Amino acid sequence: MRVVIQRVLEASVTISKEKVAEIRKGLLILIGIEDSDTSEDINWLVGKISNLRIFPDENDVMNLSIKDINGEIILVSQFTLHASTKKGNRPSYIKAAKPDFAIPMYEKFVSHLEIELGKKIQTGQFGADMKVALVNDGPVTIIIDTKNKD
Structure with a gap:
């Protein structure tokens, strides 16, 4: 499971x-899911995102989490995060999970994040x-891959 986390002043998702x-201050999170991802990856990543200290405190030091600022989140599925560009110029998405696996994992991730933060998580549509529109704050952009958690 791979995420790109962007600290935003505002963000929105438009379809058709x-x-x-639409959110104000918070996080825009792009998530890519692989067939090898598990519930353990979800639990670890939800904990990491919820407690990641990337918002400024009163001394302008990144010391506060999304929980601390009571910020909002938009979560957007993005299979292209697992693109392989090793051969040629056309990316391969062979590592990206197929919808029959990815959709339930995505929904479980949203549910776990909502429980952890005690609030509704806004989403795109799988x-x-x-x-996707955003005003990146900082800019602060963090990439986390659960395959690199050890």
Whole structure:
């Protein structure tokens, strides 16, 4: 499981000219799921995201988490995070999980994150052509891959 976490002042997701998600201060998270991902990966990543100290405190030091600031989250599925570009110029997505596995894992991730944070997580729509807009704050962008957690 791989995520790109972006600290944002605002973000939104639009599908077919309809805005389906919109937040102010918080995180825009892009998530890619592989066939080898497990519930353990979900639990570890939810804990990491919830407690990641990337928001400034009163001294402008990145010392606060999304929990500390009561921030919002938009979670967007993105299979292209598992693109392999080793051969040629056309990326291969062979490592990205197929929808029959990825959708339940994505939904479980959303549910676990909502439980951890005690609030609704806004999302895009799995497999849809989405237009994602954001104002990156900092900019602060963090990449986490559960295959590198040890």
